[in-house]
Amino acid sequence: MKKALLLLLFSIATYAQIDKVEPPFWWSDMNLSDVQIMFYGNNIAQNEVTVSNGIIIKGIQKTENPNYVFVTIDTKNVSPQNIVFTFKNGKKSFTKNYELKQRKENSRFRESYNSSDVMYLLMPDRFANGNPNNDSHPSVTEKNNRDLPGGRHGGDIEGIIKNINYIHELGATAIWSTPLCEDNDERYSYHTYGQSDVYKIDPRYGTNEDYLRMSQELHKKGMKNIMDYVTNHWGWKHWMINDLPTRDWIHQFPEFTNSNYRMTTQFDINASKRDAEHCMDGWFVKSMPDLNQSNPLVLNYLTQNAIWWIEYADLDGFRVDTYSYNDKEGISNWTKAITDEYPHFNIVGEVWMNDQAQMAYWQKDSKIGAIQNFNSYLPSVMDFTLHEAISSTFNEDQATWDKGIIKVYQNFTNDFLYPNIDNILTFIENHDTQRFNHLYPDFKKYQLAMTLLATVRGIPQIYYGSEIGMAGNKDKGDADIRQDFPGGWNGDKNNAFTASGRTDFQKKYFDFTAKLLNWRKNKSVIHSGKTTHYIPENNVYIYFRYDEKETVMVIINNNPEKQTIKTNRFLENIKNYTSGKDILGNASFDLKNDISIEGKSALVLELK
Structure with missing residues (x-):
């Protein structure tokens, strides 16, 4: 019995x-x-x-x-x-x-990030190791190996939490961390874009509860937590991949098929159907199966997962990876569902294109998209054309018709294409590009770029470590542009998280950046003011940010030689102002007289 x-x-x-x-x-x-x-x-x-x-x-x-x-x-x-x-x-x-x-009270109407914010992009595995006990974990394959450039180095959520004060002191107001959900790839899992469980924080970073605690600690400082969300693909070790709910949960071909990466096929009226399908349905890389957002079960799963994380972790926004590689209609429905649930929630999509019209196509309520009866519902896109201009312009000392600071000016001449120009993400680099300080190992050029970034329209994003002069060469591999932040690990030679631990070189970069970004925090004229800019002369670019209360005059001298600025050219914006105080150097200038500016330098003048 x-x-x-x-x-x-x-x-x-x-x-x-x-x-x-x-x-x-x-x-x-x-x-x-x-x-x-x-x-x-x-x-x-x-x-x-x-x-x-x-x-x-x-x-x-x-x-x-x-x-x-x-x-x-x-x-x-x-x-x-x-x-x-x-x-x-x-x-x-x-x-x-x-x-x-x-549900949390007023959760639906949570505020999100906007142009008053400065976003700090970090890679958690490379930022700081706050809890050495979770460097490796029995439930995931790849173990800690800091000696391997492309290995797991041990950075985690606790490391971020312990250094929130550093980011706050710098003047950044929001953190965008690259993905934190579990990635069980055998190698190169540190970037975490090949996720294996999208309801679970990778145990080498911590727990779901740790991630919620990170949001809580940020909110105590008046800062925001932005999740890097991936809709286009999962990792090949995702638990579903070996037992798919439906065969068409992922895109499958008779043989492995990469994306052709030609995102123009999404709207090109001359594109072949085959090319368009291979852009959307081809796999991003061999280890990342491509999700089929045209399958209602998949789309609903991704929608609920995104909302679940917003509600559970009390999130303040998304950055969406490889946005324009998704099924176009599917991803627009996903985006609309998120913003219907949270009307003020901001989402910036990675639309890596080199043409403003093509990028503007993807922003919500685009008139360009409307030509094809398409609305992405995506509030924000990333300004890759500005990034491209910045990547070369400061090494072009002699202005020509199409070289020098004119590249930056020309980028802004196309602002009319965007339905909401204040809500685009601006940056000089990120985790996929060349490090700015490798392209420009010159503090003066760093000052030029950061001054530009902090004073033009949009939401500025900086990449961890640039503010202390960190460099890295992408030609050596991605790991070189994703190096460990000095001081994030016990035994590091110096701790750049503290003023006393920074070298003179690091201090020079940090102090300048912190002064600039903390000034920007309370400047609504920069957050939402209008812009008037003037055609560059002698490689000098001058623009004004203004509203009903205030005017700021910015002078970017990309010429290596000292320049003299005739102020009468700018009376349209100077109006009745008589002086300008430079927020960077504290010098004052009489606007009735010419303004002299040193080579490769910038002035940010608050007009009085």
């Missing part, structure tokens, strides 16, 4: 196995009230599914894979509570508890 009972219990336990429930919980009072819950377990689709407490099941979807069942429930006007799902097959049954949590 005892043996028979044990066999029965073993049979029921085996039969009742649920390996995954996603989302793992949800919230009441969500705009997205129809939540589709994925249950995963051996032959789970053989069961009939019911739910307790009068909750309405609006749909049950089974696929060709019997290990999945997708159950949609209606949570509208349902109070926070625990509900019970019952799975029954004949006389056998088992249950699964599911929680609907209390």
